[in-house]
Amino acid sequence: MTKLKWWQTAVFYQIYPRSFADGDGDGIGDFKGIIQKLDHLQDLGIDAIWLSPHFPSPNWDFGYDISDYLGVAPEYGTLDDFKTFLAESHQRNIRVILDLVLNHTSDQHPWFLESKSSRDNPKADWYVWVDEPPNNWQSCFDGDAWTYVPERDQYYYHYFMKQQPDLNWHNLEVKQALWDAARFWLDLGVDGYRLDAIGTIFEDPNLTPHNVPMKLAELRRASELAQSPAQKKKVEKYWRDMFKNQIGGPGLHDLMKELRAVIDEYNGDRVLIGEDENIDFLGNGDDELHLVFNFPLADLDRITPRQIRRNQRERIARLKRLPKGGWACNTLGNHDRSRLHSRYGDKIHDAALARLNAALVLTLRGTPFLYYGEEIGMTDLIITDPARLRDTMATWYYERLVNELKVDPAEAALRAGEMSRDKNRTPMQWSNSPNAGFSPPGVETWLRVNPNYKDGINVRDQEHNPNSLLNYYKHLLRVRKHTPALLEGDYIPLHNTAKDHFAFIRKSNDQTVLVVLNYSDSKLDLDFSRNKEIKGKSLHTLFSSAVRSRVDLDPKSIHIGAFEVFIAEVK
Numbered sequence: 001m002t003k004l005k006w007w008q009t010a011v012f013y014q015i016y017p018r019s020f021a022d023g024d025g026d027g028i029g030d031f032k033g034i035i036q037k038l039d040h041l042q043d044l045g046i047d048a049i050w051l052s053p054h055f056p057s058p059n060w061d062f063g064y065d066i067s068d069y070l071g072v073a074p075e076y077g078t079l080d081d082f083k084t085f086l087a088e089s090h091q092r093n094i095r096v097i098l099d100l101v102l103n104h105t106s107d108q109h110p111w112f113l114e115s116k117s118s119r120d121n122p123k124a125d126w127y128v129w130v131d132e133p134p135n136n137w138q139s140c141f142d143g144d145a146w147t148y149v150p151e152r153d154q155y156y157y158h159y160f161m162k163q164q165p166d167l168n169w170h171n172l173e174v175k176q177a178l179w180d181a182a183r184f185w186l187d188l189g190v191d192g193y194r195l196d197a198i199g200t201i202f203e204d205p206n207l208t209p210h211n212v213p214m215k216l217a218e219l220r221r222a223s224e225l226a227q228s229p230a231q232k233k234k235v236e237k238y239w240r241d242m243f244k245n246q247i248g249g250p251g252l253h254d255l256m257k258e259l260r261a262v263i264d265e266y267n268g269d270r271v272l273i274g275e276d277e278n279i280d281f282l283g284n285g286d287d288e289l290h291l292v293f294n295f296p297l298a299d300l301d302r303i304t305p306r307q308i309r310r311n312q313r314e315r316i317a318r319l320k321r322l323p324k325g326g327w328a329c330n331t332l333g334n335h336d337r338s339r340l341h342s343r344y345g346d347k348i349h350d351a352a353l354a355r356l357n358a359a360l361v362l363t364l365r366g367t368p369f370l371y372y373g374e375e376i377g378m379t380d381l382i383i384t385d386p387a388r389l390r391d392t393m394a395t396w397y398y399e400r401l402v403n404e405l406k407v408d409p410a411e412a413a414l415r416a417g418e419m420s421r422d423k424n425r426t427p428m429q430w431s432n433s434p435n436a437g438f439s440p441p442g443v444e445t446w447l448r449v450n451p452n453y454k455d456g457i458n459v460r461d462q463e464h465n466p467n468s469l470l471n472y473y474k475h476l477l478r479v480r481k482h483t484p485a486l487l488e489g490d491y492i493p494l495h496n497t498a499k500d501h502f503a504f505i506r507k508s509n510d511q512t513v514l515v516v517l518n519y520s521d522s523k524l525d526l527d528f529s530r531n532k533e534i535k536g537k538s539l540h541t542l543f544s545s546a547v548r549s550r551v552d553l554d555p556k557s558i559h560i561g562a563f564e565v566f567i568a569e570v571k
Helices: 031-036 038-044 079-091 110-117 172-188 216-225 229-246 252-263 305-320 350-363 392-403 409-419 451-455 459-463 469-481 484-488
Strands: 012-015 048-051 095-101 146-149 154-157 192-196 271-274 329-331 367-371 490-494 501-507 512-518 524-526 539-544 558-560 565-570
Touching: 031 038, 031 079, 038 079, 038 469, 079 095, 079 172, 095 172, 172 252, 192 252, 216 229, 216 392, 252 271, 305 490, 305 501, 329 350, 350 367, 350 469, 350 512, 350 565, 392 409, 459 469, 469 484, 469 539, 484 501, 484 512, 501 524, 512 558
Parallel strands: 012 048, 012 367, 048 095, 095 192, 192 271, 329 367
Antiparallel strands: 146 154, 490 501, 501 512, 512 565, 524 558, 539 565
């Protein structure tokens, strides 16, 4: 097999620490709990953990508003607990990357407290300050992007909520402080970073106003009410136009090059993964980021063979045009998105589609990212009681709907619950026992546990069921790990006009593998014998989600069951 970097062959698994495992019984996930569950991850077959923010935070945005880049949130444990978690992960050959939030801090961070205290403070210029709001920019979380501070008689800028002031990256001291923070965790042995919201670090230097005839809450409401294709298209344009001057400002690529230089000071192929879809952030292959996410795939409202083929055609062509070629990175879920099982289901074949889409992420060329709970089929939980919402973006929207837009409170509660990120951050479901085994019985968990843990959507029940989704993931991950073509092979699409199935080849120097994903409820009889990679050969089954009586098959007539996942080596 070609020598690849560890992050090219790894399967990443995102842990949202607040919701993964409660080790001390207070209703909040923590490092003690994560450590106790590392054997589950090792048995599952993942290779790396992406840990969402574990830093001290007032939790207006649950860790993405950092008040100390060098610490551990007390509810998660201590720095020693983190070190134990890191050592125990590495002992199991599981790498760990952290979230690095560069755009902003918490408004409770000592840097901001100093900066806002006076215009003469040494850190006065560490954030973005103006005498008067220069434009009509909106925060993507809570309305106006400029917030007044009486101590300075000035306004500060925040792309996210007002408790998350933007750092001034034109200040060299800010840059040095963040690079030092990055080195702190790298010195402890972390394997790299997922970089949060990198596109928001620099804005249009001319501070050009947007031209959308409404504010954020009105635009969200318009999104909900849009029915016709024309209405939806207009709303999509409004979203782009509202924020286009607040992202992607000049200087981002130079900044990423500086961070890459920091990462390259360390051995072990530390990795940088940007929360962005822009392939330009991969630079020349050696000077910026290692990976960016294939968000255009995850952004699809419905996954179809035609949409997948189009996505792969466009992404791979862009990656190939890079000076050294880029490496893909595929995912369908994370802490900001509706869960895979809920988002891509059709209310009839949800379980089958979840298996298909898991196989899609794990067989496409590139590095796959999974989100905690996907392996057992966790679903969204819509919280319709505003008092139980924890996502402050959703509670802000509920208040605006009721008080400003005069929406009926019952409908407003439903809309807020639907848009809330709480729905896909509920506690991990470990067993069919009170609180799903996340916390001890009788403990109030930080978010409600989805009651469907009682219906077999939990780890313990699925461990003992050979046909469970959990065991499906384990089997598929083993096949991937032991199939060189799935790790490094080129992608060659087949049957390019098929509406019901997605078929492709993964071809390495030593192996050729056929993958067929049937996105229909019909049985198919497919002929692959004319393909030059398969002609005159047979197919040896490596994996199938259906029951098959034969392992070796004639490519001229391959019977594929409804919603079947079929993987075979060309022999």
